[in-house]
Amino acid sequence: MSIIAIVSGLISVAPTIAKWLGGSKAEDAAQKVADIATKITGLSDPKAATEKILIDPVFENEFRKQISAQEHDLNRLYLLDVQDARHMQVEVIKNGKTRVSREFIYWYAAFITVFACSYIAAITFISVPESSTRFADTALGFILGTMISAIIQFFYGASKPVKDDE
Known part of the structure; x- marks a missing residue:
C-alpha cells in the first residue's frame, strides 16, 4: 500500500x-x-x-x-x-518554437470560457426538458465550480481558504 x-x-x-x-x-x-x-x-x-x-x-x-x-x-x-x-508555462512562452505552442494555454482558456458562457446562456434562455433539469444543473455546477475556477486560479493564483486561518 x-x-x-x-x-x-x-x-x-x-x-x-x-x-x-x-x-x-x-x-x-x-x-x-x-x-x-x-x-x-x-x-x-x-x-x-x-x-x-x-x-x-x-x-x-x-x-x-x-x-x-x-x-x-x-x-x-x-x-x-x-x-x-507556472514556471513551466513561463518557459513555454519564452522558448516555444511555434505560435501555437506559446499561445495554447490562452486559446484553451478562451475556448473553455466561451463554452461555459454559451452553456450558461443556453440553459438560461432555452427551456430544458423536465427530465434533464438535474443533468443541466450538475453540468452548470461543474462548469462554474471546476472549469472556470481552474482558469482563474491558474492565471491569477489560488487564494488560501479562510478556514485555514481559523
Whole structure:
C-alpha cells in the first residue's frame, strides 16, 4: 500500500492534509505526515501509527497539534508543486518554437470560457426538458465550480481558504 493511501486515513482527523496529498510533491508531503504519525505514536509502521491515531483520542489530539505546527512546511511543498506548473508555462512562452505552442494555454482558456458562457446562456434562455433539469444543473455546477475556477486560479493564483486561518 502506498504511503499516500496510508496517511489519507488521517484526513478525518486533520482535513487540511487532503490538499497536500495531490500533485508531484504528494509523496513528500505524505511521508512527512507519516513521520509525524510514527513519531507521535512511537510505532515504526505508518499504517499501524495511522490506525492508532484514529482510535486513540490522546494521539488524535497530539496529531492535530503536530500538523498545525508543521503546516508551514507542508504548505511549502504544496505551493512548490503549483509554482512548477507556472514556471513551466513561463518557459513555454519564452522558448516555444511555434505560435501555437506559446499561445495554447490562452486559446484553451478562451475556448473553455466561451463554452461555459454559451452553456450558461443556453440553459438560461432555452427551456430544458423536465427530465434533464438535474443533468443541466450538475453540468452548470461543474462548469462554474471546476472549469472556470481552474482558469482563474491558474492565471491569477489560488487564494488560501479562510478556514485555514481559523
